[in-house]
Amino acid sequence: MAELTVAGALKRRIQGVREADGVLTRIASRSATATALGGGLSSLACGLTVVFAALAGVQAVQDGRLSGVTLAVVVLTPLAAFEAVTGLPLAVQYRRRVKHSAERVYAVLDARCRCTSRGPPPPGPRRRSRWRYAG
Numbered sequence: 001m002a003e004l005t006v007a008g009a010l011k012r013r014i015q016g017v018r019e020a021d022g023v024l025t026r027i028a029s030r031s032a033t034a035t036a037l038g039g040g041l042s043s044l045a046c047g048l049t050v051v052f053a054a055l056a057g058v059q060a061v062q063d064g065r066l067s068g069v070t071l072a073v074v075v076l077t078p079l080a081a082f083e084a085v086t087g088l089p090l091a092v093q094y095r096r097r098v099k100h101s102a103e104r105v106y107a108v109l110d111a112r113c114r115c116t117s118r119g120p121p122p123p124g125p126r127r128r129s130r131w132r133y134a135g
Contacts, residue, residue, distance in 0.1 A: 035090060038090070
């Protein structure tokens with residue numbers, strides 16, 4: 001921090017961090033919005049299905065076409081069916097993230113090497129240790 005202050009780059013670095021934070025916050029907000037919307041729509045569809053199944057089942061019980069136990073099955077079956085697909089909105093969101101990640105990985109793997117030298121790399125500088133080991 002002190003080096004950045006002395007070099008006069010602290011304000012610019014802080015502004016860069018704030019911009020990056022803003023971008024990441026917008027990404028997280030979009031992700032949370034998509035998750036909430038998917039969960040809300042799924043719950044709404046499940047609730048409406050249960051209500052309509054209950055209405056149809058009660059009418060059938062009143063007409064004598066269904067027994068009370070069968071009414072319970074008619075009302076609880078949509079709940080069981082929707083429970084099986086509860087995680088799908090989140091799965092779609094993760095699939096999209098993985099797809100974008102895979103595209104970035106493939107872009108790196110498919111990039112051409114811009115190395116111009118041939119052969120092994122030159123040896124690094126030889127550094128002497130100030131520590132002496134006696135054994």
